[in-house]
Amino acid sequence: MSALMTLRMRPHHVLCSIGFEGEGYDDAFIANMGNLVYGTLRAPGGRETPIEITGEADAICAPCPSRRGLGCEKDPQIQELDAAHADILGIAVGDTLSWGECLERVRDRVVPKDLARICAGCMWLPMGMCERKVAAFRKVADDAAALGCVDKTPCP
Numbered sequence: 001m002s003a004l005m006t007l008r009m010r011p012h013h014v015l016c017s018i019g020f021e022g023e024g025y026d027d028a029f030i031a032n033m034g035n036l037v038y039g040t041l042r043a044p045g046g047r048e049t050p051i052e053i054t055g056e057a058d059a060i061c062a063p064c065p066s067r068r069g070l071g072c073e074k075d076p077q078i079q080e081l082d083a084a085h086a087d088i089l090g091i092a093v094g095d096t097l098s099w100g101e102c103l104e105r106v107r108d109r110v111v112p113k114d115l116a117r118i119c120a121g122c123m124w125l126p127m128g129m130c131e132r133k134v135a136a137f138r139k140v141a142d143d144a145a146a147l148g149c150v151d152k153t154p155c156p
């Protein structure tokens with residue numbers, strides 16, 4: 001059994017965590033997500049963090065002003081985001097994988113233009129940071145592959 005604390009994450013939050021640049025809905029949301037992303041996922045050893053995929057409010061949702069219990073006031077839109085992200089990443093509710101494996105799924109399965117479809121309706125999409133992160137992510141992977149590096153998955 002892993003000594004690391006398992007992080008419950010709904011499907012679309014895998015990509016949101018990669019794109020995160022410190023923006024959010026309010027100060028409490030930003031502080032919590034910043035702690036999870038910078039303090040855990042992008043910290044040394046963060047790739048080993050176990051991620052349990054959930055269909056309910058997760059560790060990132062916890063302080064969100066839109067959270068309603070285990071749901072969200074924007075539930076229909078959130079369910080659509082989750083379904084599209086779960087499909088492209090090949091993950092399902094109940095799966096547990098490491099954060100490193102989540103990064104590999106994105107590296108292998110997502111290209112920047114996919115976000116216009118899978119993130120449709122998200123208020124952060126027009127700002128472009130998530131597309132830019134996926135593009136940079138793939139470039140690092142392609143450059144590493146060209147150099148014959150074993151680890152082709154960057155840490156965003």
Ligand code: SF4
Nearest residue numbers: 015016119122125130
């Ligand atoms: S555009 Fe929105 S839903 Fe898509 S990865 Fe970024 S924050 Fe998440």
